Amino acid sequence: MSLLKQVILLIAVLVVTVCLQPINSTAHILSQTADTSAVEVRLPSEQQLDTYSQQNAFDYSQEAVANESFISKVLRWLFSWFGDIMQNPTAAIIFEIAAYLIFISLLILLIQQYFKGNLADMMTKNKVHNGLPATKEAGPLVFDELNALINKAIEQNRYRDAICHLYRRSLKQLAEAGHITWKKDKTNRDYLYELSTENMRSLFQDITRYYEYAEYGHFPFDQELFGTVHQRFKQLHKLISDQN
Structure with missing residues (x-):
């Protein structure tokens, strides 16, 4: 195997290793023991709530969008659905693994095409x-x-x-x-x-x-x-x- 092909293989291995690091990190976080210490809940007084409610920075009300198109509704539903799924740690890992598998598959395909000479022939x-x-x-x-x-x-x-x-x-x-x-x-x-x-x-x-x-x-x-x-x-x- 030529030196150039050995370098390409080494780069591919490094890329795959780096890509898998976030998956390992996420699995490590999920494997940690949950924090069971007591939580001290502090509630603001009625006077503080009234003061804050008068400030625009604390106005969280959302008005319905008038004449929202069908496409906008579908996109908003998809984003909301995807956000709900990603809040699930298991689903987030599955999506992450799927994304990396697609990337690795494309990388392997490119390397195979290069070794066969088809990639260089397409470029020239x-x-x-x-x-x-x-x-x-x-x-x-x-x-x-x-x-x-x-x-x-x-x-x-x-x-x-x-x-x-x-x-x-x-x-x-x-x-x-x-x-x-x-x-x-x-x-x-x-x-x-x-x-x-x-x-x-x-x-x-x-x-x-x-x-x-x-x-x-x-x-x-x-x-x-x-x-x-x-x-x-x-x-x-x-x-x-x-x-x-």
Whole structure:
């Protein structure tokens, strides 16, 4: 597991631990022994009550809202009902646990999507249409056409375009050799997990990263760097040929 994924898992564990702290605190409060000490009740005199009743600050009377709409009545009833439920300690804990379970479930779902590569692909729109990545030239091409595009891009020093065409050719080679299955809306990460050998997965992961840099990251490739990248494509091509 990569360092980045280990850090994400550690953050997830810390978040879950922090979220569960209020639940533990509430349970601790409920488990405490009730206070049975005597309570001294002090009542104000009639004169004090009359004095206070004349002050606006102690006027607690509520006037009915005129022409209250049906929606307002429903909302007021819901808020009142929810408030009554939350006054019950057991119900409050149930609602609290439910809220945290929903949050944890969403967090786990996001982590799973990241590990599968779908989250990163959605963020970069790295979708594969008709079995080919969304490069500038749409539609599947035969090997001769792809080879011509690759050679032309290299001759014109358009190394980013050359990497995109090399990647499309690699996908076609893998599919025709039976290592992957083309399918509409599959991601490049989906193809990665279809590969059966570690060496092939490692090479495909490398060329996928270079392709994403070239197609979506607009990373500048010079002749020297392209030579290194091109060598990885050649290694994958040789590995595919050797296993057939």
